[in-house]
Amino acid sequence: MxxxxxxxxxxxxxxxxxxxxxxxxxxxxxxxxxxxDIDPEAGQAQAEDIGATFITQxxxxxxxxxxxxxxxxxxxxxxxxxxxNAGIAPIATIEDTTTEVWRRVMGIHLDATFWGCQSAIKLxxxxxxxxIVNMSSTAALVGLxxxxxxxxxxxxxxxxxxxxxxxxxxxxxxxxxxxxxPGSISTPMxxxxxxTLVGTDLMAEEDPEKxxxxxxxxxxxxxxxxxxxxxxxxxxxxxxxxxxVDNGDTVI
Ligand SMILES: NC(=O)c1ccc[n+]([C@@H]2O[C@H](COP(=O)([O-])OP(=O)(O)OC[C@H]3O[C@@H](n4cnc5c(N)ncnc54)[C@H](O)[C@@H]3O)[C@@H](O)[C@H]2O)c1
Numbered sequence: 001m002x003x004x005x006x007x008x009x010x011x012x013x014x015x016x017x018x019x020x021x022x023x024x025x026x027x028x029x030x031x032x033x034x035x036x037d038i039d040p041e042a043g044q045a046q047a048e049d050i051g052a053t054f055i056t057q058x059x060x061x062x063x064x065x066x067x068x069x070x071x072x073x074x075x076x077x078x079x080x081x082x083x084x085n086a087g088i089a090p091i092a093t094i095e096d097t098t099t100e101v102w103r104r105v106m107g108i109h110l111d112a113t114f115w116g117c118q119s120a121i122k123l124x125x126x127x128x129x130x131x132i133v134n135m136s137s138t139a140a141l142v143g144l145x146x147x148x149x150x151x152x153x154x155x156x157x158x159x160x161x162x163x164x165x166x167x168x169x170x171x172x173x174x175x176x177x178x179x180x181x182p183g184s185i186s187t188p189m190x191x192x193x194x195x196t197l198v199g200t201d202l203m204a205e206e207d208p209e210k211x212x213x214x215x216x217x218x219x220x221x222x223x224x225x226x227x228x229x230x231x232x233x234x235x236x237x238x239x240x241x242x243x244x245v246d247n248g249d250t251v252i
Pocket of ligand 1: 012013014015016017018019036037038039057058059060085086087088089108135136137138181182183184185186187188189190
C-alpha cells in the first residue's frame with residue numbers, strides 16, 4: 001500500500017484498457033491521478049468511479065499539453081509522474097498504409113510523447129524531479145508486419161525515451177524516463193485486433209478467461225504493476241530502461 005502516496009500523476013488514454021488499469025492501481029497505491037482521454041464520456045465516468053480527476057485531451061493536439069499541464073499546476077501545484085499511454089493501432093502493412101494513417105499514428109504516438117515529455121519536464125523541474133513512463137510495445141523490438149506505422153512509432157518512442165533519460169541524468173534534473181513494452185494484453189485494442197487478424201471474438205467466448213490464458217494474452221494489471229514500479233521511488237536507480245512485459249514472447 002501507498003507505494004506512490006500523494007504523487008500527482010497524469011495518465012493519458014486513461015478511459016480504457018491499460019491506462020484505466022494504471023489509474024486504478026496508482027490510485028489504490030495513494031497517488032492523485034489525473035486521467036486524460038479523447039473520450040470524455042467514458043473518461044469522466046471512470047474517473048468518478050475511481051476517485052480520480054478527468055481532463056478531456058486529444059494528445060495529438062500540441063496546445064492540449066499546455067492546457068493539461070496548466071490545469072495540473074493550478075490544482076495540485078506539482079507533477080511527479082506522467083504515463084504517455086494513449087494510442088491507436090490501425091492494421092496495415094507496408095503495402096497498404098496510407099499517408100493519412102501514417103501521419104495519424106505518428107501524431108498520437110510520437111508527436112504526443114514528445115510534447116508530453118517536454119511539458120512534463122517543465123513542471124517536474126519546479127517540483128524537484130519526477131518519473132516519466134512511455135508506453136511502447138514489443139512491436140518496437142521485433143517489428144510486426146500488420147502494424148507498419150505502429151511498429152515505427154513505437155520504435156521511435158523507445159529511442160526517444162533513452163535520449164530523454166540521458167539528458168535528464170546529465171543535467172541532474174532528478175527526472176527518470178523509461179519505456180514499457182507489453183506483448184499481447186487483453187484490452188479493447190487487442191480484442192479488435194484478434195477479431196480482424198485471427199477471427200476470435202474473445203469477449204464472446206464461453207469462458208473468456210480460459211481462452212485468454214490459452215492464447216497467452218496478459219491482463220492489464222500485468223502492465224499496470226510495472227508502471228507502478230517505475231513511478232514509485234523503488235525504481236530510483238532505473239532510467240533509460242526498456243521494460244518488457246510479454247511473458248517471454250520476444251525471447252523465443
Ligand atoms: N493492449 C496491448 O496488448 C498493448 C501492447 C503493447 C502496447 N500497447 C499500448 O498501450 C497503450 C494503451 O493501449 P490499450 O490496449 O489500452 O488500448 P485501448 O484502445 O483499450 O485504449 C486506448 C485509449 O487511448 C485513447 N485515445 C486514443 N486516441 C487518443 C488521442 N488522440 N488522445 C487521447 N486519448 C486517445 C482511447 O480513447 C482509449 O481510451 C497504447 O499506446 C498501445 O499502443 C498495448
